Amino acid sequence: MFDFFRKKKADECKEEKYIEKENVYKNDKLNEEENKEKLEKDLILNQKNIENTSDDVEENLGFFAKISKGLSKTREQFSSQLKNIFTANVKIDDDLYEELEEILISSDIGMKSTIEIVDNLKFEIKARSIKEPEKIFPLLKEIMIAKLDEKNLDNSLNIKDNELTVILVIGVNGVGKTTTIGKLANNLEKQGKKVILAAADTFRAAAIEQLDSWAKESNTPMISHKEGSDPSAVIFDAIQSAKSNKYDVLICDTAGRLHNKKNLMNELEKINRTISTHANKANKETLLILDATTGQNAISQLREFKNVCDITGLILTKLDGTAKGGVIFPLQVELEVPVKYIGLGEGINNLEKFDSKSFVESMF
Numbered sequence: 110m111f112d113f114f115r116k117k118k119a120d121e122c123k124e125e126k127y128i129e130k131e132n133v134y135k136n137d138k139l140n141e142e143e144n145k146e147k148l149e150k151d152l153i154l155n156q157k158n159i160e161n162t163s164d165d166v167e168e169n170l171g172f173f174a175k176i177s178k179g180l181s182k183t184r185e186q187f188s189s190q191l192k193n194i195f196t197a198n199v200k201i202d203d204d205l206y207e208e209l210e211e212i213l214i215s216s217d218i219g220m221k222s223t224i225e226i227v228d229n230l231k232f233e234i235k236a237r238s239i240k241e242p243e244k245i246f247p248l249l250k251e252i253m254i255a256k257l258d259e260k261n262l263d264n265s266l267n268i269k270d271n272e273l274t275v276i277l278v279i280g281v282n283g284v285g286k287t288t289t290i291g292k293l294a295n296n297l298e299k300q301g302k303k304v305i306l307a308a309a310d311t312f313r314a315a316a317i318e319q320l321d322s323w324a325k326e327s328n329t330p331m332i333s334h335k336e337g338s339d340p341s342a343v344i345f346d347a348i349q350s351a352k353s354n355k356y357d358v359l360i361c362d363t364a365g366r367l368h369n370k371k372n373l374m375n376e377l378e379k380i381n382r383t384i385s386t387h388a389n390k391a392n393k394e395t396l397l398i399l400d401a402t403t404g405q406n407a408i409s410q411l412r413e414f415k416n417v418c419d420i421t422g423l424i425l426t427k428l429d430g431t432a433k434g435g436v437i438f439p440l441q442v443e444l445e446v447p448v449k450y451i452g453l454g455e456g457i458n459n460l461e462k463f464d465s466k467s468f469v470e471s472m473f
């Protein structure tokens with residue numbers, strides 16, 4: 110009898126041990142799977158951290174450092190020429206002022222601004238009794254910044270909380286309109302704005318796909334129709350969508366156009382009518398994109414476009430590829446249109462708000 114119970118007890122013990130073992134095994138297996146999953150997650154996180162680090166390095170490079178890096182060609186030319194004339198024992202006389210004028214003009218600063226900058230410099234050197242050439246650099250910077258700010262223009266975009274802003278982006282072919290829209294959308298998204306894009310360049314083959322890839326990269330929705338359709342109809346739809354989904358900013362890409370091409374300018378007029386009729390309460394910006402590498406040509410483009418439409422601001426692109434950065438002076442001071450952003454490269458993070466102080470500092 111006892112034997113029977115003893116055997117039963119032993120069997121139960123065996124069974125318990127077996128269950129225990131099985132549980133340990135199952136737990137081990139679970140742990141192993143969990144560990145594997147955790148390890149995979151860690152790997153992905155590490156990978157992301159590595160990727161983020163390189164993005165962050167770019168982002169954290171700092172506002173001034175980024176502008177300074179982007180303007181290296183302008184600085185190389187401008188600053189090295191200045192250093193050549195402002196040597197330790199230089200005499201501050203008319204020859205020096207003449208040489209300075211030449212340098213400013215060769216940097217695309219323009220005749221009018223150059224003469225005024227040099228006149229102000231002469232005046233201040235006399236008034237402050239400056240004798241040492243090393244004191245001229247900071248003074249010249251100060252005068253150049255004051256020149257850029259002379260007209261007291263508002264360099265920020267007309268964007269207000271809880272209100273829709275419609276930004277129409279225009280310019281001649283290939284200046285960087287679509288690329289700038291991608292960068293701007295990304296920039297505004299990062300500031301917490303809800304942005305939507307309108308693919309109103311229905312003219313050029315692949316223009317819609319190009320904007321679409323920027324929309325994806327900047328995490329922004331895009332409204333588009335078929336190639337060849339009416340750009341105003343795209344903008345109409347985009348405005349409806351922006352209004353009903355409470356977007357903060359609608360940015361409209363348009364086909365490259367010359368001011369003297371009648372049909373394209375009529376099309377622009379129709380686009381403007383669509384915006385003012387269907388987004389009449391919205392804040393509006395018409396941004397002209399100018400390619401800095403074209404130097405003086407950019408000035409004539411602004412002149413021509415100003416005659417046919419109301420330009421509220423400029424974005425100067427490709428400053429990274431040119432020594433003609435000084436062209437900002439005639440654009441903003443003489444033609445009195447504020448530069449709102451500058452393009453300093455092809456990547457999504459290469460668009461910076463324009464600010465006269467950091468710009469002039471980066472020229473030296």
Ligand SMILES: Nc1nc2c(ncn2[C@@H]2O[C@H](COP(=O)(O)OP(=O)(O)OP(=O)(O)O)[C@@H](O)[C@H]2O)c(=O)[nH]1
Binds near residue numbers: 282286287289
């Ligand atoms: N280096 C540099 N390249 C730029 C910059 N902005 C634009 N680009 C380049 O300029 C070229 C033209 O850019 P797009 O954005 O297609 O110009 P677009 O004005 O939309 O051209 P269309 O639609 O054909 O009129 C592309 O190769 C861009 O990468 C910039 O700030 N720096």
Ligand SMILES: [Mg+2]
Binds near residue numbers: 316362363
């Ligand atoms: Mg384009």
